[in-house]
Amino acid sequence: xxxxxxxxxxxxxxxxxxxxxxxxxxxxxxxxxxxxxxxxxxxxxxxxxxxxxxxxxxxxxxxxxxxxxxxxxxxxxxxxxxxxxxxxxxxxxxxxxxxxxxxxxxxxxxxx
Numbered sequence: 409x410x411x412x413x414x415x416x417x418x419x420x421x422x423x424x425x426x427x428x429x430x431x432x433x434x435x436x437x438x439x440x441x442x443x444x445x446x447x448x449x450x451x452x453x454x455x456x457x458x459x460x461x462x463x464x465x466x467x468x469x470x471x472x473x474x475x476x477x478x479x480x481x482x483x484x485x486x487x488x489x490x491x492x493x494x495x496x497x498x499x500x501x502x503x504x505x506x507x508x509x510x511x512x513x514x515x516x517x518x519x520x
Contacts, residue, residue, distance in 0.1 A: 421517055439477035439503070446509060447479050448478035449503035455497050462486040465509050476504035 411502040448465050457463060481499040486492065497517060502511040 437470055439479060442507050443477055443503045444479065446501070446507045447481060447503060447512070450501065450509060450512055451481055451483055451497065451499050451514060454512075455485070455516075456495060457485060459487070459489045459494055460485045462490055472502060472504075474504075476502065476510065478502050492508070 433509050436478040444467055448467070450463065464484045464486065466484075467482045469477045472478050478498075478499040481497075481501060483499065485495040486490075486495075487494050497514055497516050499514045500511070501509060501513075503509050
């Protein structure tokens, strides 16, 4: 009888521990807006916006192995008609949880 009580108690403790483990929030894949704004501001400091009527940033984020996020930013510099691409930039930005840029790489693709 004592073994059965011990087994039931251990099973209940195990289920309780598993329930707590599932309740702990995991990482998200979306970076907070403040992190995105920090990386986009760095793009603005590095890119040439001359003759731009519109600037469009397409941002994709994912978690880093350590705290923070990685971002891939595609920046299109558009002419007055809103369709003609004057310049295009591709950026890689790694940012930590305190919105400090850890790595930043930008390259320009094509030019009219």
